[in-house]
Amino acid sequence: MSRTKKRAPGGGGGGGKNWGKGGKRKAPGGQGGQANQQQQKGNDGWSTLDMNNKRFEAYYMDQGIVPQEEWEAFMDAFRQSLPTTFRFTAGKTTTRQLITQMQERFVPELSGVEFEGEPVKPPQPLSWYPEGLAWQVDVRKSVLRKQPDFQNFQKFLVNETAVGSLSRQEAVSMIPPLFLDVQPHHLVLDMCAAPGSKTAQLIEALHSPMTSSPEHSDPCPPGLIMANDSDVKRAYMLVHQATRLPSPNLCVTNVDAGAWPKIQVPWKGQDPSSSVVVKDLKFDRILGDVPCSGDGTLRKNVAIWKEWTTTNGQGLHPLQLRILLKGLGSLRPGGRMVYSTCSLNPLENEAVIAAAIRECGGKDGNIRLVDVSNQIPELKRAKGLTTWKVCPGKGRHLFDGSANNMQPKQEPKSAKADKAATAGEPAEEDEDAAFNAPEQTTHRDDTTAEKGPEPTAESPGYRQTLPAVPWVDSWQRLKELDPSMANRVPKSLWPAGDEAELGLERCMRVYPHYQNTGGFFIAVLEKKGAADVESQSAGIARAVEAMDNGAAGPSYGASSKRALSPADDTEGQEEGGAKKAKVDEVQQVTEPGTPAAEAASSSKVDQQQKDATPETTSSAPATAERQSSKQKQRETDSGYGLPGGTPYKEDPFEFIPITNEQVISIHKFFGLSLNFPSRNLIVRNAEANPLRTIYLASTAVRGLITGGGQGMGVHRHFNPVKLRLLNAGTKAFARQESNKSGDLECKWRIIGDALPPIRPYLASTSVIAATLTDLAFLLSEYYPIFDRIPAGDFKETLKDRKMGSHVMDVAPSEHESIVLKEGIDLPIWRAGASVNLMLDKADRSALSCRIFGKDVSTNARMKLESNKGAVSTAAPPAELADEVDTAAAEEGADKAQMLKTEVSEEQGAPAEAEAVADVAGEAAQP
Numbered sequence: 001m002s003r004t005k006k007r008a009p010g011g012g013g014g015g016g017k018n019w020g021k022g023g024k025r026k027a028p029g030g031q032g033g034q035a036n037q038q039q040q041k042g043n044d045g046w047s048t049l050d051m052n053n054k055r056f057e058a059y060y061m062d063q064g065i066v067p068q069e070e071w072e073a074f075m076d077a078f079r080q081s082l083p084t085t086f087r088f089t090a091g092k093t094t095t096r097q098l099i100t101q102m103q104e105r106f107v108p109e110l111s112g113v114e115f116e117g118e119p120v121k122p123p124q125p126l127s128w129y130p131e132g133l134a135w136q137v138d139v140r141k142s143v144l145r146k147q148p149d150f151q152n153f154q155k156f157l158v159n160e161t162a163v164g165s166l167s168r169q170e171a172v173s174m175i176p177p178l179f180l181d182v183q184p185h186h187l188v189l190d191m192c193a194a195p196g197s198k199t200a201q202l203i204e205a206l207h208s209p210m211t212s213s214p215e216h217s218d219p220c221p222p223g224l225i226m227a228n229d230s231d232v233k234r235a236y237m238l239v240h241q242a243t244r245l246p247s248p249n250l251c252v253t254n255v256d257a258g259a260w261p262k263i264q265v266p267w268k269g270q271d272p273s274s275s276v277v278v279k280d281l282k283f284d285r286i287l288g289d290v291p292c293s294g295d296g297t298l299r300k301n302v303a304i305w306k307e308w309t310t311t312n313g314q315g316l317h318p319l320q321l322r323i324l325l326k327g328l329g330s331l332r333p334g335g336r337m338v339y340s341t342c343s344l345n346p347l348e349n350e351a352v353i354a355a356a357i358r359e360c361g362g363k364d365g366n367i368r369l370v371d372v373s374n375q376i377p378e379l380k381r382a383k384g385l386t387t388w389k390v391c392p393g394k395g396r397h398l399f400d401g402s403a404n405n406m407q408p409k410q411e412p413k414s415a416k417a418d419k420a421a422t423a424g425e426p427a428e429e430d431e432d433a434a435f436n437a438p439e440q441t442t443h444r445d446d447t448t449a450e451k452g453p454e455p456t457a458e459s460p461g462y463r464q465t466l467p468a469v470p471w472v473d474s475w476q477r478l479k480e481l482d483p484s485m486a487n488r489v490p491k492s493l494w495p496a497g498d499e500a501e502l503g504l505e506r507c508m509r510v511y512p513h514y515q516n517t518g519g520f521f522i523a524v525l526e527k528k529g530a531a532d533v534e535s536q537s538a539g540i541a542r543a544v545e546a547m548d549n550g551a552a553g554p555s556y557g558a559s560s561k562r563a564l565s566p567a568d569d570t571e572g573q574e575e576g577g578a579k580k581a582k583v584d585e586v587q588q589v590t591e592p593g594t595p596a597a598e599a600a601s602s603s604k605v606d607q608q609q610k611d612a613t614p615e616t617t618s619s620a621p622a623t624a625e626r627q628s629s630k631q632k633q634r635e636t637d638s639g640y641g642l643p644g645g646t647p648y649k650e651d652p653f654e655f656i657p658i659t660n661e662q663v664i665s666i667h668k669f670f671g672l673s674l675n676f677p678s679r680n681l682i683v684r685n686a687e688a689n690p691l692r693t694i695y696l697a698s699t700a701v702r703g704l705i706t707g708g709g710q711g712m713g714v715h716r717h718f719n720p721v722k723l724r725l726l727n728a729g730t731k732a733f734a735r736q737e738s739n740k741s742g743d744l745e746c747k748w749r750i751i752g753d754a755l756p757p758i759r760p761y762l763a764s765t766s767v768i769a770a771t772l773t774d775l776a777f778l779l780s781e782y783y784p785i786f787d788r789i790p791a792g793d794f795k796e797t798l799k800d801r802k803m804g805s806h807v808m809d810v811a812p813s814e815h816e817s818i819v820l821k822e823g824i825d826l827p828i829w830r831a832g833a834s835v836n837l838m839l840d841k842a843d844r845s846a847l848s849c850r851i852f853g854k855d856v857s858t859n860a861r862m863k864l865e866s867n868k869g870a871v872s873t874a875a876p877p878a879e880l881a882d883e884v885d886t887a888a889a890e891e892g893a894d895k896a897q898m899l900k901t902e903v904s905e906e907q908g909a910p911a912e913a914e915a916v917a918d919v920a921g922e923a924a925q926p
């Protein structure tokens with residue numbers, strides 16, 4: 001059998017030169033030279049691990065996840081490193097330019113490049129991703145970094161990633177959001193969102209559904225994206241990521257999705273005479289990209305080869321089911337939820353989907369799997385399984401006989417264990433360790449081996465060379481064999497016979513050999529009901545507007561008080577006769593009297609969840625007793641969380657009164673039109689006082705923050721406490737200190753990232769027309785005093801403008817034979833005698849490379865000069881003596897630094913900065 005670059009059946013994959021040089025070594029079992037005994041080692045140190053795991057092969061071969069004739073291609077693909085894949089941000093003004101740059105510059109530049117003596121295919125768009133937005137290069141990241149041929153391309157990727165125009169993301173990870181079909185008016189929940197690759201796609205889709213064209217982008221759509229993660233550090237990663245894709249519609253929360261709370265919001269019907277009432281928030285779209293064993297990521301996380309055991313997946317099943325049920329309970333009729341994992345294991349996939357549908361009433365209930373087989377037809381995928389096998393825990397002790405011929409024991413385990421204990425014999429569980437131990441036992445005896453060549457992976461005899469798996473036919477059978485084990489294992493792991501009826505074939509399995517990717521599982525579920533039911537975003541907006549106009553707010557009354565007890569507040573919110581999705585739903589899918597919920601809570605993962613998330617099921621008084629007075633004091637000092645829950649230390653989210661003098665000065669200076677959503681401006685202090693940063697939120701976000709009734713401690717509103725809200729909206733205005741502050745009419749500048757949502761409301765007096773020549777000057781000039789600005793309209797208009805923040809509107813134009821095809825808006829600061837482009841270093845470099853094909857910014861020049869030992873030491877012109885600090889402060893600060901400063905100054909504790917630093921090295925997950 002050749003272990004070569006066999007082209008994958010799915011086309012497009014497997015054949016690229018994206019793996020290291022294969023070395024062969026003698027297999028532990030003594031039969032060398034086969035693909036499954038291959039060791040991968042590239043000259044860039046790709047991996048020296050043994051990429052074999054016979055238990056893995058035996059387990060999945062028995063599950064029948066791919067046909068025998070594809071087995072070799074399937075396993076072979078897993079042993080190769082992943083290609084590099086990335087996506088351009090949909091709907092940004094730069095997106096089309098960047099795609100053109102790929103086509104016209106990098107595809108030709110990288111054609112004919114070789115790696116390890118073989119040609120590498122030039123970058124190509126992923127055929128199944130809309131609008132040519134996603135691309136693939138058939139070399140792994142480390143090669144891109146090290147090979148000189150890729151240097152310019154690598155720089156391009158780094159620059160554009162830093163400014164949010166591009167996201168590196170594994171191809172399969174891009175799939176789930178595509179099936180959600182997010183629209184601008186949708187209320188969207190991403191239940192397990194960190195580190196945020198898919199959240200980014202959801203944000204993009206909300207603003208510009210699957211398009212590369214900025215004309216169809218809505219900078220402040222009616223919908224909402226709520227990105228949640230139960231791990232607080234990872235949730236702060238989401239906050240950090242959000243700075244790359246600023247959106248007024250984004251909220252970041254930090255709760256256990258398996259105990260997703262009921263959220264109340266103000267709502268008003270379409271009838272103008274109706275009053276504002278309270279509604280439970282129902283989402284139009286939900287993504288449940290749940291925690292999983294991750295064996296579909298073998299190509300990236302090579303340690304899994306060694307660590308994988310048959311029990312990896314099943315411990316997560318209860319948590320996955322709880323999260324899915326909570327999601328389905330929070331969906332509006334006609335709403336859609338996508339459940340996904342990067343695991344191949346049916347126990348984490350089809351078994352979870354089937355149990356959830358059953359729990360919601362089965363095939364006649366209110367949840368159905370959507371047939372998406374005609375959507376994204378270019379994406380090759382396999383159907384979901386309608387049957388699978390279960391090997392519960394370390395089940396080997398349940399059997400007699402050789403590993404290849406397991407017979408159920410004659411006596412139930414418990415009786416035998418008792419006897420053994422009496423006789424002082426070792427516990428039989430030791431045998432399980434043997435099955436799951438790293439050594440791989442092959443079961444061809446030596447005589448067979450001598451008889452002929454080893455069967456190839458695609459021949460029927462191959463399975464005999466792998467260990468047997470201790471499968472148990474049903475939960476009832478397990479109960480007969482080992483009642484105590486059965487008590488700890490959920491019945492919902494096993495197929496119940498109704499899988500085909502439930503439509504499990506509609507699930508999707510993506511395998512690595514199909515299109516040179518990792519492995520992934522995706523299921524699209526829908527809550528039955530009219531798909532055209534109005535999104536709650538419209539009712540929330542009507543309610544918020546009515547309250548702005550003096551209508552009475554809703555009465556949260558007793559329900560709000562009840563919500564103070566988290567134990568009361570975790571029940572499901574089904575409509576239309578669906579069963580309630582309770583926190584203990586796992587219990588309901590097991591044999592009566594079987595405490596499967598115990599199994600759930602005894603699983604390691606669950607325990608970790610409990611450690612990391614609010615104790616939402618504990619009783620308040622009991623917890624209060626446990627708290628030391630010191631801890632109580634700390635909580636009082638730093639904010640409040642739910643009683644008994646993790647303290648919630650965030651500064652409050654306060655909307656600034658529109659009568660605030662700073663808001664009035666912003667309105668006047670920028671000539672904002674009357675329909676600018678001034679009421680949606682947030683600050684992070686209890687006094688609602690604009691000190692350094694003002695955030696802009698969408699109306700749906702305002703409804704969410706102000707809903708839920710009265711808050712606690714420093715928090716005026718309850719929802720932020722309940723959801724442990726970490727971030728809302730996007731930074732819009734920053735206070736600009738200047739030596740000439742006294743002369744400023746308005747001390748606030750527009751933050752560049754927030755230009756898209758603010759630009760439509762700006763008066764023409766805040767915008768200054770410019771050309772590419774003016775932009776080239778501002779990018780490359782150390783001291784951009786008025787006298788040095790190229791003669792023209794920009795210079796003349798600028799001189800007449802007031803000191804402060806303006807927008808430079810660069811029209812399509814030409815400079816030194818470089819053509820700018822599409823106009824761009826950029827923030828500038830008009831100082832006393834100079835003007836500055838208000839972009840940080842990364843933005844300047846990226847902009848410069850994108851337009852001029854090289855970095856012409858002062859930053860690059862400074863680097864170059866310092867390398868040559870000739871840094872410009874010329875003093876700034878006298879005109880700038882009292883204003884250089886304004887420019888330098890802005891230009892010198894990169895985003896991360898700005899973020900840290902702002903966080904530590906505004907939030908008292910630099911929690912976000914710390915979290916970002918802690919997780920900085922973490923690679924984006926699929």
Ligand SMILES: C[S@@+](CC[C@H](N)C(=O)[O-])C[C@H]1O[C@@H](n2cnc3c(N)ncnc32)[C@H](O)[C@@H]1O
Nearest residue numbers: 192193194195196197198230231256257289291
């Ligand atoms: C597979 S990752 C999600 C990847 C993410 N969707 C992306 O595309 O970047 C699973 C995430 O779930 C989070 N998680 C684990 N248990 C959770 C729970 N009970 N509730 C919410 N999030 C949870 C983990 O912290 C982890 O960040």
